[in-house]
Every structure is written in C-alpha cells, then in structure tokens.
Amino acid sequence: MSNSNGQGITPPQLAPPEIAIDNDNEAEGHDEQQPISYLLFESRASLCAIAANAVSEVLLLPEIAPLDGAPHWVGVLDVRGRIVPIIEPGELAGAAPRRVQSSDSVIIIESERGPLGLIVEAVSDVRLLWPSEIEIAPERLTVGLARIDGELVRLFDSPFFARFAQRHNGPNEIVPARHFAPDASPFERALFAGRARALRADANITATDSYAPSLVAVRLGGEVFGFELKWVREFAALPTVTPVPGAPSDLLGLVNLRGEVVPLLDLRPALGLAMPDDYGSQITFVECSGVRLGIAVEAVLDVFAPAEGEMLPPPAASGLKGDAVTAAVFYGDATLGVLDLCNLLKRGGWTEREGARML
Known part of the structure; x- marks a missing residue:
C-alpha cells in the first residue's frame, strides 16, 4: 500500500512487551x-x-x-x-x-x-x-x-x-481486503464490505450531492423491501420468542440477545401486508434513536450499494399504508421499495425509551 507520492505506509515503532508502562x-x-x-x-x-x-x-x-x-x-x-x-x-x-x-x-x-x-x-x-x-x-x-x-x-x-497510531499525511490509497474475516459467511462478508463502502463514500459527499446509501434487502410478507444498512446491528436465526399477554398486533414477543431483552416486531401491520401465521425464520436487529429492536423477516437476501441513478422516486400507488416507502431501486429484474425504517419505528412508538407500548 502506498500514497500518491509512492511512499509506503511505515508501521510505527512498537514498544516491546517487556517495556515498563507508565500508568499515571x-x-x-x-x-x-x-x-x-x-x-x-x-x-x-x-x-x-x-x-x-x-x-x-x-x-x-x-x-x-x-x-x-x-x-x-x-x-x-x-x-x-x-x-x-x-x-x-x-x-x-x-x-x-x-x-x-x-x-x-x-x-x-x-x-x-x-x-x-x-x-x-x-x-x-x-x-x-x-x-x-x-x-x-x-x-x-x-x-x-x-x-x-x-x-x-x-x-x-x-x-x-x-503508541500504535500513526499520523499519515497526504492522499490515501486503500487496497481492497482479501483475507479479512476468513471464517465469515458470504453474507457477513457482504455486510462488512457494505459498511466499509459507506464509510469511504461519506468522504465524497457534499451538501449538494445526492447519493445512494448501502441497503439491506429482505423478504417480508411475501414482498422484497430494502432499508439502509446504517440501522442494522446484526442478523440472526430467529431465537425462542416469549409472548407478551395483551400485546399489540405488531409485537410478536420478546427475544434474548446475549442477555439483553429485545422486543421482536412484525412490520406487516404497519405496511398493510397479508399476515399468515408464519412470520419468518430470521431476525434483523436494528438500532434507532438509541433503542435496539428486532424485526422478524422471512429472509435476509442481500446487502448492496445501488449504483448512481438506480434510486427512483417511490411508486405513486404501492398498495402500502402511508408513506412507508420513500424510494424504489432496481434489484435484479424488478424494483424493491426502500423503507424509511427509523421513521416507521418512530411512528409506531417503538423508539420510546420507556417502552410504555410494550409493557
């Protein structure tokens, strides 16, 4: 790896393990x-x-x-x-x-x-x-x-x-990673790559620029939707769900995320989609306004960055409730609706920290 002047990035001189560290x-x-x-x-x-x-x-x-x-x-x-x-x-x-x-x-x-x-x-x-x-x-x-x-x-x-940091001046050049996370699944590698692309893209955005953010494609209610990758915390197989008596129709129950109790939501009522008993086998953990939530989906399909010009205005008549779909994007031979996920959760009251809707 080198900068535009042909000078390599020199790793810092590191203190050997036995050196005394001043803990003042x-x-x-x-x-x-x-x-x-x-x-x-x-x-x-x-x-x-x-x-x-x-x-x-x-x-x-x-x-x-x-x-x-x-x-x-x-x-x-x-x-x-x-x-x-x-x-x-x-x-x-x-x-x-x-x-x-x-x-x-x-x-x-x-x-x-x-x-x-x-x-x-x-x-x-x-x-x-x-x-x-x-x-x-x-x-x-x-x-x-x-x-x-x-x-x-x-x-x-x-x-x-x-001591392990180094100031690096001048234009920077990144060589694409070839061996990062070799044990990761193909989907995880796509997720890591999408996050890296989003970080690099931020450097080129000005107030007058328009850009297409990295998206996650999921199947929900038999349809394919996308939402911005920045809201996603992680993906997992659907764990054991603990029902909540008297819960609203969009709360499927509670799940355990490594010791943290997280509400599991069903977005189909908010989107006006059909609601068969099978709500999916995967969960997408998202974070909006500092609140972590789980969303049940039938499948997580892809993480991708739309090319310039592929983002389109939302369809005039989508058949969905309200303004849930804010854009459309070409995906394969069709188009998918892009959800304003955080706004959708806010409208449902799920970003309220006190969790009054749930309990």
Missing part, C-alpha cells in the same frame, strides 16, 4: 480531584473501559484492509478519507485471533499521533469514576481496575494505545 492517570489529562468519564465495552468477554475524552466515534465493524509489515495491526480502515490503523486488544495482549462478528464495533480514539481503532465485541455505556474508585493494576494495557455495578472492569490506557 495524568498521562490522560485528568484532574485527580474530578470524576473521569469512561466508555464501557466488552473485549474477549470481559468488561473494559477507556477514557471517553479520547473517543471520537463508535462504528459497526466494517471490512478491514490487511497491511503487510504491521504485525500488531489487524489492518487499516478508510474513515471518510483518513487512514485509521485498527488493532484488537486481545491480540495485542498475546491472545490468539478470534472470529469477528457482524455485531462487533470499532472504537475510534484520537491522539497527537493520529487516530486508532479498537475492535471490541460490544459498547454498552458511559460511566463516571472518581480517582478514589480506581485501583492501580500492574498490567500491560491498563491504568487500573474498578468495580461498576459489582463487576470488575479493566480501564484501558489510551496513551499506551496511542
């Missing part, structure tokens, strides 16, 4: 008398945290481009025109590589050396900790340990991670 909290710029905000996340099934003031954004895991000569990096990612090195904390600590999941996230942290991304299993919360609540831990990667809601949390050292 002052390195993170904190006042010892003030509480510190930490972003909580899961890494290798352990609860961890990093100073929130070092975090610029959190992304769903996209396809990562491998880079030769950088053994501590998983690879690099083009985030709106910036080359961001990506690491996985477990591998950095010496653990064997793990199989990535479509539900994984990338936490982007910023430093004077440039941005760096951490692959984690889930991001959960932001919490305040007083310095008196933090116990110094003589571990590599950490500044200390704390207990949050009775659970032990490793507090990662963002200045240490910053």
